[in-house]
Amino acid sequence: MxxxxxxxxxxxxxxxxxxxxxxxxxxxxxxxxxxxxxxxxxxxxxxxxxxxxxxxxxxxxxxxxxxxxxxxxxxxxxxxxxxxxxxxxxxxxxxxxxxxxxxxxxxxxxxADLSFPLWLQILSAALASGCFLIMFQGVWQDFIPAMVAGGIGYLLFIYLHKYIKVKFFAEGVSSLVIGLLTALAVYTGLGTNFDSIIISSVMPLVPGLLITNAVRDLMDGHLMSALAKGADAFLTALAIGAGIAAIVAFM
Known part of the structure; x- marks a missing residue:
């Protein structure tokens, strides 16, 4: 033809x-x-x-x-x-x-804007944080603090990334706030295990799909894409880790 x-x-x-x-x-x-x-x-x-x-x-x-x-x-x-x-x-x-x-x-x-409403995204992040806490063998007393820290952290990430296009900065500040909230919860007695709450609360920020795609691209032979996505995922992990480390250093 x-x-x-x-x-x-x-x-x-x-x-x-x-x-x-x-x-x-x-x-x-x-x-x-x-x-x-x-x-x-x-x-x-x-x-x-x-x-x-x-x-x-x-x-x-x-x-x-x-x-x-x-x-x-x-x-x-x-x-x-x-x-x-x-x-x-x-x-x-x-x-x-x-x-x-x-x-x-x-x-x-x-x-088209097919994204879920903001309130549903925040609620999902909060529930996911609480469920991750239980999955990581945390105690039920830390369920609510994990939900609050995870939900507020994800809300802050969305707003920061909307106005400041540097994703690394938005993730770093969000993880810093999650660390502050967790430290406050443990200090006031609302939470018991700092590590479990921190780990579960930052999970909504972890780039799971990006890491999966990087590995998939590497297996398919798309080396440039795999390296680029892998570097992006590494920077995200670095930002999250830096934010949490800043709180741990002052505790």
């Missing part, structure tokens, strides 16, 4: 948009590249080339055409968007969507 330059341009735009949504939503590199290649092949562009790293996507319809670049400045975790893009990709593979229909759907996904 011979495609016009305009049709190829639309297909490239579609592939780049799908890849951008996936990488911004926390998908692993192999998933992003595979989805883009499958979409291109479904519309008659089987020789497409793609190169994905956490901060950008390079895509070309073949080896001769000029490559297109999309810069990815912000990344988060939104697995619902990943699932929606995968669903759209499967519809494309089955021939159920035209290029324009798929573009319309993906633009709606890109512009």
């Amino acid at each position: 011979d495609l016009s330059n305009n049709q190829i341009a639309r297909i490239v735009e579609l592939c780049l948009l799908a890849g951008e949504i996936l990488i911004k939503s926390g998908a692993e590199t192999n998933r992003v590249e595979d989805t883009m290649m499958r979409i291109a092949a479904s519309y008659g562009v089987p020789e497409a080339q793609s190169f994905v790293i956490p901060t950008g996507i390079i895509f070309s319809s073949n080896r001769e055409d000029r490559a297109k670049l999309v810069r990815v400045a912000e990344r988060s975790t939104d697995l619902e968007k990943v699932a929606i893009v995968n669903s759209i990709s499967r519809q494309i593979s089955k021939g159920e969507l035209t290029v324009d229909e798929a573009l319309t759907k993906l633009k709606k996904v890109a512009n």
